[in-house]
Amino acid sequence: MPSLLHNLLLDLKRRGHCVLNELAVLEKGLPANFNAHRAGVVQRLTRALALVDDLLADPDLADPMLEPNFFMDFKRLSELILNVEDSSLLILKRCSQEDRFLSALLQQICCEVGYKEPAPLCGALSFQYFQALMGMDIIMTPQTQASELLALPDLYHELAHFVLFRRRTEFEVPLLGLIHKFFADAIRKGKQQGLPEASLEIIEENHGLWTGSWHVEFACDMVAAYWCGPAYGLANLRLSATRGDPYQDGSTHPADDARRAGIECILKLAGESQASDEIDGMWHDLKRLSPSAQPAGYSKRYSMRLLEQLAKCVYDACVKAGFRGLAAQRQSENAFVSRTVSDAWKAFQHDAGAFPTFESSAIERLKSQLVPS
């Protein structure tokens, strides 16, 4: 009698072929960038199904010493097929006007900022704001993103997630080195000063948060600010106003106010001190409106010295990677998306009431440049 794992693999093979068949039907009628994504997914899925066949044919599949390891292989393959079905297949099947426009827009952003890998595909299908799915080469955006400009800087942040993940040794690893050193020093000094155990535990907790996920969010903000300039700081302020408490943090995201500080560090390094100060002024206003107060220990949890070190490290990595900052993009006539984003924020600040008219005509212009009918 075949083993449970054998049957699970047969089921996986059936599911994989089902997704593959659906992808094959989609070939006709897709624009080039969607078709390139489709071809890449077909290739990955075909490789995965060949591995499933190898496992099914393996004479040791049911050996008790190896079976748990084969089951782990099954899980990774099964996760891949579910990921393809829930992201790539979903976007490719829909391929709406909005998805086409946003994907073309992201492709143009990649050219403008010097992101040299193929641009991820974009789908306006998210029910959780922006999401970067690095393994699938996909960014999901809010459903109305194709008709709005002020949140567009957040697309740069999502693209930065791909940079952090794919260029990990240049971007993420040096940051981890700085953070580990910073907290190791803090613990050493704390011990020398005879801090109570509870205080040392707080330092350790902060250490864990920074090295867990916070460094990735800070770095993505910083890369986005490097690419997008003050518009990113403004978009962050706008999003923070919706999120509410600027001092609230969680395991995946640092406090919005700390993210503001990180963004401002990059703007200053990029020579945008005046814009940075103006954004800071708006933040004072936002904090005035917010009932929340800075919690105890906040300034220790978010050391400015550490943020400055990270910003310098990210800035240098961006330069080394050949990414173009906003100043360089301004000099290029072809950088029309970054110009539109900057102009949109200027127009909004100048006259928020008249902004919708500016926005709709700017979007029409972008559409005619990127997805001419």
Next chain:
Amino acid sequence: MSDLSIIAHDYELNAEFARKFNDAVLNLKRLYLLRRAITPDAHAEIEKSRSELQHLLESLVLALQDEDKSWTADQAQVPADVLDRLHKRLKGELSETILELRRVTDSLAKGAALDETAFAALDRVCEAADATASAAFRRLRRI
């Protein structure tokens, strides 16, 4: 921007580590536990698995051992979530496990065969890495 981007980042790192570690262990189990004969083609594959596993174990041992030692970039090979899970799972057995993993690393470096005790320690890492990848996947897909 949403939690999902961070979870996707974690999932990819955890799944990649789990896959690499498990594949290498699986290949070596065939040779040393099941005593499968090595064809000339499979020889290169075994050497690759030994070298990959040795490299991953060196990083893992560095990351697991005394936390007062300064962090090196090598430790970034091991996702933080996997380390957390190993710390929680091993608790009282951490120092013995580190010793055992060091012994496996030495055997791999010397080209020596691995025994059942070595694979028991390696399986503990495989299980922790697999559980971490699965947990990240469940968070990502909300299933």
